Amino acid sequence: MGRKIEGPFYPYSQQRGEKLMAQVSVSSIIDRSSSMGYYNYIEPAKTDAATFVSIMRANDQIGLVAIDDTSPVLYTLNTLDTNHDVIQAALNVIKGISSYGNTNIKNALTNAHSMLGSASNPAKAIILLSDGEYNVGGDPLSGLPTDIPVYTIALGNSSGIQTLQSIASQTGGKYYFSPDAFELAAIYNQIANDSRVAQTSLNQRQQIPSYQFSSLPLQVPANTAHISLGVNWLNSQIDYTAGTPGVNQVSVLLRDPNNQKVALPPTFEGGEFVTFHLHDPLPGQWTVGCWCGQVPNNQFQGTMGGFEPQDSSSLSLHATHLCQHKKAPVNLRAALDTKGRAVSELQVRAYINSPLHSLAEIKQQHEQRLNTIQTDPAPEEGMSSSGPQLWALHKQLLPTENIFQRKTLPINVDASVDNDGRASINIPPFAFDNVGEHNVHLEITGKYASCGSRFSRTQQISLSATD
Structure with missing residues (x-):
């Protein structure tokens, strides 16, 4: 996992003048307990965690912790270098993870928190992925440190949802529910935004038939010093190729705003993911495409993510209640912080992904x-x-x-701009139509008035509905 492509890599320059986000120190907790293997979650979880690590920047810091009987540290906190050697070392550790044992969430959090005690970066975050309720080590909420945000992911219907919601809420982090392994990649992409690794500008799942091509737009604003692109997929039988895809192969195609093909080798190539780091990219609308050969079950299931480490516009999404009765009105608050920059031509879309049946x-x-x-x-x-x-x-x-089976339905939302170019987003209250776990997605695009270039941002939130 994570073969490093040799080539010229450069520090993340600021020659275009855009301020970069502060460096971040992250401790990633990966559940490797027996149920992760039983439910076939372990390999997709490793792929998505590896993709997250591979988009981090020089001088960020990364450490890895497992969840099992004792929940040990797998990789101590290390500072990323411009040659990507630390990323490669972390990816090798992730590749070697196998599932066994119980679910000791408390010790995993203790080790992750202790690890970040030596962190040199101002921003710190813990990512906690688990598919089950804790059963050894004690209650992780007892004595839980609250000075570092924990971003929790409940994977599947057997996950300890209430515990993970409480951990995120008490630490100032954010809770996510992933109904299956396919949704998990988009959640890791969103946590890259929440943990201040980068602003998430593209985050889309793709289901592509054999021998078909699918593309998505990626907006790159003016003065952007660096962007990262990540594409990963579920099926381990599928390999990446730089050429025309054959049997069990996928190719990723990049085109710049002039519609010129960019023959850029991936910065990292894993078993089920590739990432590209583009330095000083041409501003405008890029195109990211996936081209499939003959793939198993005639369907490629992948996720495309685009990331900007610039400290520019950010999108937030919050709920009054994370868990409520299904008939109670759902009240969401969304905001676009443009750091004082005037914007125009806003377009916004929201939708909810819900269980078809409880x-x-x-x-x-x-x-x-x-x-x-x-x-x-x-x-x-x-x-x-x-x-x-x-x-x-x-x-x-x-x-x-x-x-x-789940369903996706649109949500009413509108965005407006006042005379000073300040944006506002309104999501009218709505109600769930079933009990269970629901994911709300929000996407917005617009134009910076000062330079005329377009931008895009994504957000999502997980909510629980009860009888």
Whole structure:
């Protein structure tokens, strides 16, 4: 994982005049307990964590902690260099992770927090990914330090959602729910924004049939010193190629604002991801495309992310309540901070991704099947009692039927600009139509009045609805 491509790499210059974000120190906690292997989460989780590390900048700091019986430090905090040797070392550690053991979240947080005690950067963050409730080591909320934000990810329907929500809330971090491994990459991309690694300007999942091409626009404002692009995918049978893709291959194509193809080798190439670091890119609308050959199940599932380390416009999204009754109005607050720069031509889009059926409805609909389903031996750790049965049925019915199917619906939203070029975003209250975990996505594009170049930002938030 994470083969470094030899080539000329440069410090992140500021010759274009845009102020860069402050350096950040991150401790990434990756759950490697037995259930991560049981649910086939471990490899996608490693890919997404590796992609996150590979977009970090020189003088950022990264450390790695595992979740298992004792939750040890896997990679001590190190400062990234311009030759990317530290990134490569961290990627090699991630590649070697395998799943086993229990879920000791408390010790993982203790080790991650202690690691950041020696951090030299002003911004600090902990990322915590887990697919299960803690079952050894004690309650992680007891004695939880609150001076460093923890960004938590609950992966799958057996995850300890309430615990992870509380950890994020008490530390000033943010909670995310990933219904499956496909959604996980977009969440890591968003946490890059939240943890101040970079502003997330592009964050889109893509499902591309065999022999097809799909492209997305990437806005690069004037005075941008550096951007990073990350593309990763779920299927480990698929490899990256710089040429025409063949069987089980995908190619990533970049075109600059003049529609010229940019033959840039990836800065990092992993088993299921590639990242590109572009220095002093031409301002304007770039195009990022994926071209697939013949791929398994005739579908490529990948995520494209674009990242700007410039300290420019930032988009925020907050909710009055992270967990509430499904019939109560959902109140969201969104804001675009342009650091005093006037903007125009705002375009905004919001949508919600929700479960088609609640877990209770799924169990009721498939009661007879669940009574007869043969389950694999399940690990005795952090898993709900019905989790193995539902997962076994889910695997048995795929790809014909998805019992955990979700739906995406638009949300009303509007954006306006006052006479001074200040932006405001309004999301009217709405209600959930089902219990369970919901993800709200917000995207905005606009134009800086001073230079006339366009920008884009993304945000998302995870909310729980109860009966």
